[in-house]
Amino acid sequence: xxxxxxxxxxxxxxxxxxxxxxxxxxxxxxxxxxxxxxxxxxxxxxxxxxxxxxxxxxxxxxxxxxxxxxxxxxxxxxxxxxxxxxxxxxxxxxxxxxxxxxxxxxxxxxxxxxxxx
Numbered sequence: 459x460x461x462x463x464x465x466x467x468x469x470x471x472x473x474x475x476x477x478x479x480x481x482x483x484x485x486x487x488x489x490x491x492x493x494x495x496x497x498x499x500x501x502x503x504x505x506x507x508x509x510x511x512x513x514x515x516x517x518x519x520x521x522x523x524x525x526x527x528x529x530x531x532x533x534x535x536x537x538x539x540x541x542x543x544x545x546x547x548x549x550x551x552x553x554x555x556x557x558x559x560x561x562x563x564x565x566x567x568x569x570x571x572x573x574x575x
Contacts (some may be wrong), residue, residue, distance in 0.1 A: 462566030
């Protein structure tokens with residue numbers, strides 16, 4: 459769950475930046491990321507494993523609380539939740555071709571609910 463919230467912060471930053479450009483820019487970026495699915499999967503596995511192995515449980519709790527609080531603070535101040543960008547659909551079943559900021563705020567919980575079973 460923590461990894462999903464950490465990744466979400468990066469996805470939100472990307473969306474805020476690329477949503478200011480023409481849609482073709484984010485579409486091209488999504489194609490590039492789709493081409494890098496294999497390295498992403500390896501990095502995703504390794505970072506998850508490293509975090510779960512070396513970060514103490516208390517450290518994960520603190521990091522998760524801090525990350526959720528930061529996301530909540532940002533959501534309270536967010537304007538333009540309809541802005542968005544294209545995403546690499548091969549990375550996760552819940553990433554859609556085009557996602558708004560509102561979609562991204564829902565993403566980690568959807569991902570977690572799907573993966574826990």
